[in-house]
Amino acid sequence: xxDIFEKLVKDGGxxxxxxxRAHGYFAFPKLEGELGSRMNFRGKERIVWSxxxxxxxxxxxxxxxxxxxxAARWGMGYPMGxxxxxxxxxxxxxxxxxxxxxxxxxxxxxxxxxxxxxMSCIDALVNRRDIIVxxxxxxxxxxxxxxxxLGYSYTYKHNDVEDCEKQLQRAEKMAEKTGGGILLIxxxxxxxxxxxxxxxxxxxxxxxxxxxxxxxxxHGFGAMGPTGAGTDEEQGxxxxxxxxxxxxxxxxxxxxxxxxxxxxxxxxxRYNTRSQIFAKSLPMIVVEGMxxxxxxxxxxxxxxxxxxxxxxxxxxxxxSRGFDLGKTNTMVTPVYMKGDVPEATAMVLDLRExxxxxxxxxxYPVIPKGQIIYRLIPTAAHTEEDIELTLKAxxxxxxxxxxxxxxVAEIPDMAESM
Numbered sequence: 001x002x003d004i005f006e007k008l009v010k011d012g013g014x015x016x017x018x019x020x021r022a023h024g025y026f027a028f029p030k031l032e033g034e035l036g037s038r039m040n041f042r043g044k045e046r047i048v049w050s051x052x053x054x055x056x057x058x059x060x061x062x063x064x065x066x067x068x069x070x071a072a073r074w075g076m077g078y079p080m081g082x083x084x085x086x087x088x089x090x091x092x093x094x095x096x097x098x099x100x101x102x103x104x105x106x107x108x109x110x111x112x113x114x115x116x117x118x119m120s121c122i123d124a125l126v127n128r129r130d131i132i133v134x135x136x137x138x139x140x141x142x143x144x145x146x147x148x149x150l151g152y153s154y155t156y157k158h159n160d161v162e163d164c165e166k167q168l169q170r171a172e173k174m175a176e177k178t179g180g181g182i183l184l185i186x187x188x189x190x191x192x193x194x195x196x197x198x199x200x201x202x203x204x205x206x207x208x209x210x211x212x213x214x215x216x217x218x219h220g221f222g223a224m225g226p227t228g229a230g231t232d233e234e235q236g237x238x239x240x241x242x243x244x245x246x247x248x249x250x251x252x253x254x255x256x257x258x259x260x261x262x263x264x265x266x267x268x269x270r271y272n273t274r275s276q277i278f279a280k281s282l283p284m285i286v287v288e289g290m291x292x293x294x295x296x297x298x299x300x301x302x303x304x305x306x307x308x309x310x311x312x313x314x315x316x317x318x319x320s321r322g323f324d325l326g327k328t329n330t331m332v333t334p335v336y337m338k339g340d341v342p343e344a345t346a347m348v349l350d351l352r353e354x355x356x357x358x359x360x361x362x363x364y365p366v367i368p369k370g371q372i373i374y375r376l377i378p379t380a381a382h383t384e385e386d387i388e389l390t391l392k393a394x395x396x397x398x399x400x401x402x403x404x405x406x407x408v409a410e411i412p413d414m415a416e417s418m
Contacts, residue, residue, distance in 0.1 A: 014365040018341075024416035026345055031358070035059035035253075037382040039358070046358035047386045049376040054223045054331055055303040056380035057293055058253025066292035067285060074284035083110075084271070087281030095287050096258070098294050103221075103229050104238050105260035109269055110282055114218055114247035114257040119145035120275035121245065121259055122185070124268075125214070126151065129180030131171040133211070135159065135187065135197065142185055142216060151180065158190075161201045168209045182210065188217030188231030188246075189224065192362065192375065194328025196220075196231055203240035214243040222251025223331055228297055228304055248286070252293045256282050306380040307331060310387065314378050317391045323398070333376040335394065339401060340364075344372040346406035347397055349414065355393035 012019060019027065031048065033040045035058050039048050057063050081087040092110055100108035111117030122145035126132060132146055132153040146153050152174050154167040164184075171182045186197040199215065206213075217230045225233030228251070232241045243261040248254040259269065270276070296303065311331045319325060324336040339347070341363045351357040362373040376390075400406060 018411055019415070021411045021413045021415050022345070025414035026348065026361075026411070029358075037379065037386050041352065041358055044356060046352060046356045047390060049357070049359040049378070049382075049390065051379065052219075052250045052377055053253050053379045053381065054251040054307050054377075055253070055297070056306070057251070057296065057303070059381075060253070060296070062296060063253060063289060063293055067289045070285045070288035074288075076283055076285065078284045079281055081281070082277060082279060083281040084277055089284065089287070091284060091287045091291070092281065095291055095294070098291065099258050100260050102227075102294065102298065103233075103244050103260050105244060106263040107266035108258050108260035109266050109273070109276070110287075111257040111259060111273075111276060112279055112282055113255070113275075114249060115141040115144075116275045117247075117257040117259070117273075118142060118216055118245055119148065120273045121214075121243075121269060122146065122183075123148050123274065124272045125243075126183055127180065129175075129178040131175050131178070131180060131182045132185060133164070133167045133171050133182060134185040135164075137190055137193065138185060138187060139191065139216060139218070142187075146185075151178065158193075159195065159198050161198055161205075164202060165205055165209075168205060168211060171211070172209060181212065184211050184213045186213070186215055188215050188220035189330045189332065191219050191332060192334065192373070193326055194330045194332030194334055195326070196224075196235070196329055199232055199241065200235045200237050203237050206240060212242040213240070214245060215241055216245050218245075218247045218257075219250050219330065219332060221246035222297055223304060223307060248290055248293075251297075252290065254286055254289055254293060256286050256290070303380050307378065310378045310380065310382045313384070313387050314376065314382075314390070317387060318394065321391065321395050323394065331378055333378060334362075335374040335376065337372040337374070337398065337401060338370060339372045339406070340370065342408045342411050343401065343406045345411045346408050347372075347401055349412050350397055350400070350406070351393055355389070355397070357390055357393045 031039045031041055038045050079087040079089055096108045096110060118141050126149055128150040130151050132149055134155055135158055136155045137158040154170050156164040156167040175182055188197055220231035222228045224231045232238045243259060245259045247257040315325060315333055326334050326336055344361050344363050348361050360375045362375055367373060
């Protein structure tokens with residue numbers, strides 16, 4: 001019989017195998033100081049492109065004031081208990097009304113976290129007779145939610161509407177046998193590649209097939225669309241998206257999530273979503289803070305305008321210098337390069353130590369071997385100087401990468417003790 005602990009310690013996992021050389025630098029780094037476009041890392045100021053803080057609300061003076069005042073009024077504990085039992089309040093219900101109105105749905109339900117929230121919603125929405133159809137590049141939280149599903153699921157190639165239709169055809173045949181229904185899951189904005197889900201084209205398939213659609217718009221809410229109401233607003237198909245899910249993390253600079261849709265469906269979810277029934281409700285600090293953030297989102301369009309000004313300057317600057325940004329048509333800015341894992345980490349080391357640029361890398365096993373993605377997240381807090389210095393740094397380090405200057409045998413040892 002194997003010892004579970006011995007197996008874990010020996011293996012480490014696909015990413016954890018590098019922890020002895022990477023911990024505290026390439027993985028689990030500590031950014032310190034005030035949240036913003038510039039923060040301290042290992043004693044030096046860096047330009048940071050790794051914070052999901054699209055509108056700059058995480059550390060905005062008005063949101064900090066609202067959060068501080070809520071903390072003084074309520075403390076961290078209020079309300080205590082799950083909402084169904086003892087953790088409900090007029091403020092929670094008010095926020096749900098604000099959110100549902102903003103995304104043009106009949107009702108909305110607060111969720112404590114995005115990851116466990118959508119997993120639990122998927123679990124509540126389908127039973128073993130139902131079929132799930134989903135995009136191959138859906139986020140890990142969706143994949144994990146589908147793993148809990150006891151029925152059939154079919155995946156379609158990323159943003160391939162023709163393949164999506166083929167999978168719907170398979171799902172219909174299976175649903176006829178099981179007596180269940182079909183739930184299609186896609187994303188509004190794909191957080192790795194930055195391209196929008198083809199919502200408009202997918203909802204057109206409703207004319208030929210019977211299914212309900214759930215979108216995860218964690219990256220779109222607050223940033224996409226004329227009012228920031230999301231990617232379905234951007235594509236003009238809000239009325240056809242049955243369930244709209246998003247988090248409060250990416251644009252709102254907070255924590256938590258919500259799901260919105262038909263009133264009768266939301267009533268069912270309130271009484272059947274296990275992650276909410278068996279968990280403490282969102283603290284009042286988060287709820288009041290989100291009410292303030294929603295007010296700012298609706299009355300301060302300059303926040304989105306600044307985000308897009310920064311995004312366009314960064315992306316246009318990179319493209320004009322010959323960088324490959326893939327198919328992004330949103331704020332998410334992936335920079336695609338060729339190289340192995342040690343090369344990628346050596347380049348990151350150079351960017352951080354000699355150019356004072358802090359950005360995140362994505363390498364194997366998340367993406368295929370031989371590829372590197374630098375994932376930049378522009379925000380309303382970034383400045384023109386931040387952009388220019390970053391463009392210069394990327395131009396120079398890319399030349400070094402192409403010349404083989406970062407060829408090393410293994411990941412540079414920058415770890416701190418664990």
